[in-house]
Each structure stands twice: as C-alpha cells, then as structure tokens.
Amino acid sequence: MIVTCVYVHVKSDAVDKFINETITNHRKTVQEPGNLRFDFIQQADDPCSFMLYEVFEDEKAVADHKETSHYLTWRDNVANLMAETRKGVRYKIIEPSDRTRW
C-alpha cells in the first residue's frame, strides 16, 4: 500500500472551480479497484490550500490511476487554477498495518 499526499495551492479566484473539478475526480477515483482511499481536504486557515490524501494498493494501481480519463481530465482542467506547481510526497505505511483497515 502506498500513500501520496498531494499539496495544491490554488489561485484565490479559482477555489470553487478547483473544488468542483476535484470532487468529480474523487468520485471516479474511489471506484478504481486499486484505490483504498482518496480524501480531499481544505486547510482550515487557508482556503486556497488543499491536500489530496491518496492511498493505492501498489505501484501498478498508482500507474493505472494516471491513465484514467477522469485523472487526465482533472489534470488538464486544474492546470491553470493553481498558484504554483502541486507537490506530491510519498509515504510508507506503518499503521494501520492491517490491510482491512484501509
């Protein structure tokens, strides 16, 4: 299992559009067989800052996600909404170590 935290800083006039685009991507992503979680959260003290907490089964599931039409549409539609390049940070899971808890 692989966790990627994707940090996105959105232009102040693009927040609503970014939220709509990402909700659409979220709803399709959680239906992928290799997706375990995809949480879409907004920083409490900065409504222009978001985090996508993405958990996939393995490297193949991550690669498969990046080839889906919903990911590619999201990537293209949000490209001009960001104030800076988004940043992804990879993590290894320590707990929960039990696969059924994901």
Next chain:
Amino acid sequence: MIVTCVYVHVKSDAVDKFINETITNHRKTVQEPGNLRFDFIQQADDPCSFMLYEVFEDEKAVADHKETSHYLTWRDNVANLMAETRKGVRYKIIEPSDRTRW
C-alpha cells in the same frame, strides 16, 4: 469531522524508538469513541520524517484525546526524540462527505 496532519522530524538515532512509541499511541487512540482514523506514515525518501493523519469526530473528541494517558505518555516520551518542534495543520473535509466513509 476534523483532520489534523501532524508532521514530525525525528533525530536520526531515534527513529526506532519513535516508531515504537507511536505504534503504542496509535493502538489506543483508534479505540477512542471519537476517533475516526489515525494513520501513522513515514516519508519514503526521508525515514526521519513522519506524518500522523488524525481524524476526530469533533472538537470535543480532539480535546478528549489530549487528556488521555496514552497521548500524554506519548507526548512526554517522544519530546526528546524530535529534531524540531512538530507541526500540526488543520483541515476541513470536502470528500468523502459521507460520515460512513470515515
């Protein structure tokens, strides 16, 4: 529901001890009635960097957690293991909006 991402940078000779202390805290925290998730993850390209992905029902559940003996023991036992002060970032949840998905 409230998400807090806690970022911890641990001294290089304290990684194993920090992991053990945090696993103990994790196992008790997920039994709290107000806890929805508590993921303990380690940065893939920096084994000294960790994130605690903590999700609680509400502000009361967050406050209750900080009064538990397992939290207070963890806080005291890891204080000298950190290379710098840990940082917590609060987030609002956009998706999954369905409480049962947490």
